[in-house]
Amino acid sequence: MDKGVSAIRSDFPVLERRVGDEQLVYLDNAATTQTPKQVYDVYEDFYGGYNANVHRGIHALSHEASVAYEEAHDRLAEFVGAECREEMVFTKNTTESINLVAYGLGLNELGPGDEVVLTEMEHHASLVTWQQVAKRTGAGVRYIRVDESGRLDLEHAKEVIGPDTAVVSVVHVSNTLGTVNPVKEIAELAHDEDAYVLVDGAQSAPTRPVDVQKMDADFFTFSGHKMAGPTGIGGLYGKRHLLEEMEPFLYGGEMIRHVTFSESSWNGLPWKFEAGTPPIAEGIALAAAADYLDDIGMDAVREHENDLAQYALSRLGERDDVEIYGPPAGVERSGLVAFNLDGVHGHDLSSLLNDRGIAVRAGDHCTQPLHDKLAIPGSVRASFYVYNTTDEIDRLVDALDGARERLDTYLSERYHDRIYDHHRNPRNASGLANPSFTKHSEETSCGDEGEFHAEIAADGTIERLGFESRSCAVSTAVASMLTEYLEGETLETAAELDGVVADLLDGEFPDLRHDCVVGPEQVIREGAAEFLDASEK
Numbered sequence: 161m162d163k164g165v166s167a168i169r170s171d172f173p174v175l176e177r178r179v180g181d182e183q184l185v186y187l188d189n190a191a192t193t194q195t196p197k198q199v200y201d202v203y204e205d206f207y208g209g210y211n212a213n214v215h216r217g218i219h220a221l222s223h224e225a226s227v228a229y230e231e232a233h234d235r236l237a238e239f240v241g242a243e244c245r246e247e248m249v250f251t252k253n254t255t256e257s258i259n260l261v262a263y264g265l266g267l268n269e270l271g272p273g274d275e276v277v278l279t280e281m282e283h284h285a286s287l288v289t290w291q292q293v294a295k296r297t298g299a300g301v302r303y304i305r306v307d308e309s310g311r312l313d314l315e316h317a318k319e320v321i322g323p324d325t326a327v328v329s330v331v332h333v334s335n336t337l338g339t340v341n342p343v344k345e346i347a348e349l350a351h352d353e354d355a356y357v358l359v360d361g362a363q364s365a366p367t368r369p370v371d372v373q374k375m376d377a378d379f380f381t382f383s384g385h386k387m388a389g390p391t392g393i394g395g396l397y398g399k400r401h402l403l404e405e406m407e408p409f410l411y412g413g414e415m416i417r418h419v420t421f422s423e424s425s426w427n428g429l430p431w432k433f434e435a436g437t438p439p440i441a442e443g444i445a446l447a448a449a450a451d452y453l454d455d456i457g458m459d460a461v462r463e464h465e466n467d468l469a470q471y472a473l474s475r476l477g478e479r480d481d482v483e484i485y486g487p488p489a490g491v492e493r494s495g496l497v498a499f500n501l502d503g504v505h506g507h508d509l510s511s512l513l514n515d516r517g518i519a520v521r522a523g524d525h526c527t528q529p530l531h532d533k534l535a536i537p538g539s540v541r542a543s544f545y546v547y548n549t550t551d552e553i554d555r556l557v558d559a560l561d562g563a564r565e566r567l568d569t570y571l572s573e574r575y576h577d578r579i580y581d582h583h584r585n586p587r588n589a590s591g592l593a594n595p596s597f598t599k600h601s602e603e604t605s606c607g608d609e610g611e612f613h614a615e616i617a618a619d620g621t622i623e624r625l626g627f628e629s630r631s632c633a634v635s636t637a638v639a640s641m642l643t644e645y646l647e648g649e650t651l652e653t654a655a656e657l658d659g660v661v662a663d664l665l666d667g668e669f670p671d672l673r674h675d676c677v678v679g680p681e682q683v684i685r686e687g688a689a690e691f692l693d694a695s696e697k
């Protein structure tokens with residue numbers, strides 16, 4: 161990058177901060193990137209200088225705000241290669257952009273016999289949304305396979321995309337695997353079948369040059385907070401003629417042209433899709449983020465991302481206790497690597513890393529079906545941006561040394577003696593052969609997984625409880641505590657559990673681990689209630 165990393169870092173004061181006694185190493189950029197001064201200064205300029213609603217009053221402040229907000233649309237249109245402002249709708253985020261298309265277009269155009277084609281690496285923002293719209297319309301959903309190397313199987317794409325395909329929604333860059341998908345080829349396959357193509361650019365707009373016309377996307381979605389911009393603002397590019405034909409998604413002020421007691425007509429593009437007072441300062445700040453990134457150069461950003469990913473792959477690849485997901489070294493990646501360390505749950509690892517000032521994400525990263533396919537409950541993901549360095553990756557890799565041993569010390573120092581005791585010596589930590597009921601915990605997004613087994617006597621007393629866990633140390637210890645506590649109690653007691661773990665821990669709740677403590681209680685409570693319900697019927 162022409163603008164060196166140290167110059168870039170000085171634009172991000174937050175990178176100076178410490179976490180405990182450690183210098184922050186921020187490696188959670190695929191979730192949200194940090195924001196440079198050049199972007200958040202916009203807030204001071206706006207609120208200190210010309211804060212007003214847009215498109216309303218004919219007064220100086222409103223005019224200035226309106227012009228800046230409209231120009232922000234031009235700027236983002238240019239950033240993704242759109243032809244004009246009319247093709248750039250501001251939304252809250254990628255999720256809202258996808259919903260706008262799914263509801264505005266999908267709900268009207270899909271029907272029984274139609275198919276929506278997704279990929280197995282879609283983020284829930286796309287997967288869940290299309291699933292719901294397909295259910296409502298009677299359309300089917302099919303998935304393009306992800307192969308062993310973490311890439312889309314293009315032969316399979318050719319089989320799946322066919323005459324029944326009405327929409328293809330494909331993620332440009334996977335937020336879990338780092339794979340860069342051949343969206344142009346996929347758009348071609350879709351267009352040959354007259355299907356619409358939506359490209360989820362949440363991870364690509366921040367990390368590489370995007371040209372929606374070259375890739376021939378009908379729709380392209382992105383989020384400000386992943387591209388050095390603020391939260392609360394995202395974008396939807398749509399081909400002009402498609403946006404013109406589409407129904408609005410939200411109704412109200414700003415998006416109308418003329419309203420009578422019986423009829424309304426819609427404003428021109430893009431305002432037809434921006435109902436109500438929009439995120440004005442956020443939109444203007446997003447344009448500043450586009451300026452900031454273009455100043456670095458998106459080709460340079462892409463190269464930096466890939467260099468860091470390749471470096472991380474090689475450093476992590478030196479270890480035989482690390483399993484890495486996604487394309488192998490040498491294949492271009494976005495700047496992220498998801499992995500697991502043998503014998504240490506992702507949640508525990510991220511706690512240990514946090515102790516060293518290192519921020520990563522652990523869990524399923526909103527790609528649960530992909531994690532199911534990989535047969536893992538979750539993974540740890542390090543994701544990089546323009547300000548990250550290979551030194552920071554070294555710090556991450558060094559912090560993996562001795563993690564398993566450190567976990568023990570960590571728990572003994574940080575957590576209630578009872579948690580530590582149950583961690584060292586879990587009770588009932590094997591399944592029961594003939595349980596009266598089994599309750600699986602499947603709803604956690606942090607990558608916890610396991611099940612409780614219960615043997616219930618004829619009078620409704622809990623004779624034995626057992627559990628099998630692929631969860632973090634705290635959650636596992638809590639499960640163990642609960643099995644011990646509930647033995648000999650009634651099913652009703654279990655079905656009404658509420659805060660017993662807090663009592664057992666004398667109210668000493670670990671801040672960062674709230675869900676790990678309340679989660680197991682909730683699973684048992686639900687399992688007992690369901691069993692009671694079924695017995696009464």
Ligand code: 7TS
Pocket residue numbers: 190191192253254255256283285286331333334335360362363383521525526
């Ligand atoms: N699509 C992809 C590929 C994403 O990575 C994300 C967010 C979204 C859609 C949704 O974006 P939002 O701004 O609407 O939330 N991904 C992540 C992540 O990987 N960790 O936190 C958010």
